[in-house]
Amino acid sequence: MLKSIRSEQATLGMYVHSFSGGWLSHPLWRSRLLISSEQELTRIRSSNCEIIIDTAKGRDAPPPQSIRAPVSPAPMRASGRFGRADKVRATELAQRSKTIVDAMFADCRLGKGVPTTEILAVVDDIASSLNNMAAFISVTRLKAQDDQTYTHSVAVCALMINLARELGYTTDAARDLGMAGLLHDIGKSTIPPDILLKAGPLNEAETIEMRRHPVQGHSILSATTGVPAVALDVCQHHHERLDGSGYPFGLKGEAISIATRMASICDAYDAMTSIRPHAAGKSPLEAVTEMESADGQFDRALLFRFMGSIGVYPAGKLVRILGDRLAVTLPHKGQGMDPVFRTFYSTVETRFLQHCDVILTDCLAEGTTVIAEDPGSWFSESWPTMAARIMAGERPVRPT
Template structure:
């Protein structure tokens, strides 16, 4: 029997089915588990969660002297109530980059913990419950709705050590933004977000010395790494709540339209729209992120390089939509203005892909740093224009990420 109870009624041995509240409000990445440690109850009591659903058929029941708040006969009834409450509580109104950065940072931190735990459990042979990723994907989706640049840009600022986990979060967010650009159904977009979050799950089965190698892989090591799509599918076959889209993206996100990808060597018409989306999102985050063996490329330069590969690697329509979802000059891109000043892109403009907001900080005429200044290229009367993208490697600025991420949108 499914029962809603107060968190004060929780005891060790109960099967916690669902939390009544936002995924961000409780300290666990899972929604369903048997409470085996009194410290877990302490953590719940210390959170803002007030009520939970338990399943008395899978764990201890409440005391007869402390009746449940309500009961439900089916899981569908519980999900319907939780979904209705979530819709009522959702905040998806557009906000500034500065405001969303604060929330996005918290989501990134929680998401990293969730994905790290997911990979750890997979390595231990435990089945991955994809249903537990649903609320995390909803939080990421809502952040992308409020301001698409914030979480996507923050997720790019990953360290080499947490690359594997934050890469999953970034691809999830990129898939959601791309799905919206392609005008897909919102329910389908959520499913694509879950697929993006789980696309690299097979890396949990890769030898850590290969996965984390701070240098170029040998042919044999690369052969091992190329098995991660199929290993991911094996893990998901033993899991609950996995749909066909997730299997498709997990297995085929390294396929290329010219047939040179893996594991099946599929060609253009043989690859689904969803796997094509996964391929673009996966490559973009990989090449813009710092890795143990190389620094990430500038976002705008990365899009330029991807455009050169597009005919053989990516579906042109999907790639064009991807560029529109990020902007021709994504946040974090280094650009030169017509005045000769260099600046970093800090936000996009809803008016045009060519007129983002820029924080200028360097004069190429005097070859000196200048007082940082925010310029909205879309503002009426603004005479500045982007003359070119710049390769950060040619300038050796040590603080580019800090320039766009600190006090952004101020």
């Protein structure tokens, strides 16, 4: 049986099934281990996180000394919505950023290289608009035909910074990733305008031409000083896919860096949700749902954290919130509305609970990670059936 405990409660002989936040947050550790040495025990205890142990494969934890009070529904989060003033500020910043990126593309067409100082200032401007990030990401969805590449670069920069913060990266690392987002399509400055700005689908020859842009971009950035290594990596590889279906090299799995996986998610998401003169674009929920079903293309753990960074989750997913509560995501109620999770199971008490609907508040978003859980690790019942019952308000039948 799986059980959630604090890392300080770990003892020798316990079998660790997973860590809070997933293995992504603990890259030095191998997945799933039997704690068999004092050294491993010390590292785990000092991690100050929650861990899931499997009591069928190792020692059990003593019963909890106290039972937590039931969780009350939290108030509606304010920052998921934004007002007119936020939108005006975001639009001004997006316009200013887009103009500088436009000039950067023009410079590159003339062979002048990338003006890194100006570009860094744009990244810092976007990063400092953190409190207005939802509004900023929203206004950059609107793209005119002529400047869609520039607005897209600005949008991917914002999405990368947002995701980097969700993942707990340092300010400097988030800044480098933002720069990588801003520069990822710089190779498109070498693509003829009639192909770059074509409204309809590209033919085969045009597609081949367009697909040169990652390598061309890498060449431009290689000749520029002050560009972080991660931006070179992201520029060259952001169209690679985990299953090897991407380009230009058809890289697979581990050959693709975490930064590039992040960029490919942000890039695809903005492309899918962009609202253009003759195309409505998908909603954020439609986009993440489609990306999740594009089996094997995107890093699923990162995609889930990306959903957290934009506050959009498909309905019916099993998640862990508030440390020890398993919950199902409820159907999204519309743009600007916060995700709602229905808690139904305690991983500490290993029992089903009265349902409680929790709204993703500012407090929850900043202080608690929403973790994707594998239903098969917790329940033997078919998860779609179980999730449907919980969403309909019925209590699950039994734990396993």
